[in-house]
Amino acid sequence: MSDQEDFKEAVADIGLTEDLVRALTMQTHDLYLRGSYNTALMDSSIHGTGLFATETFNIGDFIMMARIDGKRTTAGRFTNHARRPNAIFVPRAGNAPRDIDVIAILPIKAGTEITVDYRQAFAANEELQEALKK
Numbered sequence: 275m276s277d278q279e280d281f282k283e284a285v286a287d288i289g290l291t292e293d294l295v296r297a298l299t300m301q302t303h304d305l306y307l308r309g310s311y312n313t314a315l316m317d318s319s320i321h322g323t324g325l326f327a328t329e330t331f332n333i334g335d336f337i338m339m340a341r342i343d344g345k346r347t348t349a350g351r352f353t354n355h356a357r358r359p360n361a362i363f364v365p366r367a368g369n370a371p372r373d374i375d376v377i378a379i380l381p382i383k384a385g386t387e388i389t390v391d392y393r394q395a396f397a398a399n400e401e402l403q404e405a406l407k408k
Contacts, residue, residue: 277320277389280357284392313338313348313388320354324387331378337361337388341374341399349376349388356389363390363398374398 275283285292318324325348331337340350340363353361353376360380366373382388 275357277354277356281321281355281392284355287393288396315348315352316387318354318387320356320387320389322354323352324354324389325349325352326387327382327384329384331382333378333381335378337376337378337382339366339373340376340395341372344372350374353388353390353395355392356387357391359389359391359394360386361388361390363395365398 282292312327312329314326314328315323316326327337338349339347340353341347360378360382361376362379364375364377366375376388376390
């Protein structure tokens with residue numbers, strides 16, 4: 275199964291539509307775009323623009339924050355879905371659900387796209403879950 279096919283399945287598993295997920299990622303009112311944290315935005319073979327490592331990350335390494343005080347960072351906006359991701363979103367202790375970190379779950383070499391499983395990312399984002407219930 276390709277990452278694109280698994281994206282469609284993940285969206286269905288979460289109970290959302292592809293159009294809603296794309297609309298949520300395209301909104302700009304909740305962006306906090308400061309700092310690079312050894313990553314860069316580049317063209318993605320998965321979808322549009324992706325977040326890529328500019329240094330090597332080991333398992334358990336902090337990559338960057340995906341959400342700061344409820345606002346998405348570059349990682350929160352541009353981390354693409356993969357069937358076999360190399361990172362996860364983890365709510366920051368004491369600040370969840372407002373702050374979410376991106377943590378490597380596999381070794382990530384410089385030049386590699388940083389990916390998450392949207393099922394896991396959605397589960398980690400309590401604030402988004404609550405907003406969608408309204």
